[in-house]
Amino acid sequence: MAKVRSPTTAVPVRNAFREQQWQEAHERYLVCARTVFERLGYHGATVADIVVAANGSRATFYAHFRDKADIAACLFERTLPSGTAMYHRVVEFPELNREIVRAWLDEQVLGFWSRHRVEVEAVNHAMAADPAVAARHYQWIVDAVRLAGWPGTGVPTGLTRASLLVLQLERLCYHWLVRGVEHDRDQLLDILADLWFRELTVLGEDRP
Structure with a gap:
């Protein structure tokens, strides 16, 4: 008889995977923000520039950061x-x-x-x-x-x-x-x- 897996046993795996995805996206935006700030300066850079550099979306950006000042602080x-x-x-x-x-x-x-x-x-x-x-x-x-x-x-x-x-x-x-x-x-x-x-x-x- 196949072993029945508890419904809760897979949750930590899924949560760990989602957390890893979140961390990877967060880090990608930070790395790209640094590149954009170095190239354009803080005042010349926009959220759109960072999103494009990260090959992401504005929705994902704002899921991680409040605004440009917030990502600079996190950087x-x-x-x-x-x-x-x-x-x-x-x-x-x-x-x-x-x-x-x-x-x-x-x-x-x-x-x-x-x-x-x-x-x-x-x-x-x-x-x-x-x-x-x-x-x-x-x-x-x-x-x-x-x-x-x-x-x-x-x-x-x-x-x-x-x-x-x-x-x-x-x-x-x-x-x-x-x-x-x-x-x-x-x-x-x-x-x-x-x-x-x-x-x-x-x-x-x-x-x-």
């Missing part, structure tokens, strides 16, 4: 795990000194913001257009700092101090590496190293 969100991992390396320093901080800023932090200049530019324009995206962005920074686990960030004042430090760096990188404002790299790294070494030292002293 920036894709960078957050690697950004959090980068900031977490601070707690892995063999010791906290200015030279180690400067090397980390030079080799990892500035490289990160350069690699993700398309995402940074898109989300900055999206924040200007949509207050909800701006609120999400600030929360991303706070969450990244919290997950990085820096000493002193377990209390509100330390978390705020560290979040402002990251926000300040991000604004600098936006104007310098994305918008093209000229700076002497070595001079700027020296200033950043002084600032970050001092602030990280203060955070370490304020640990609960």
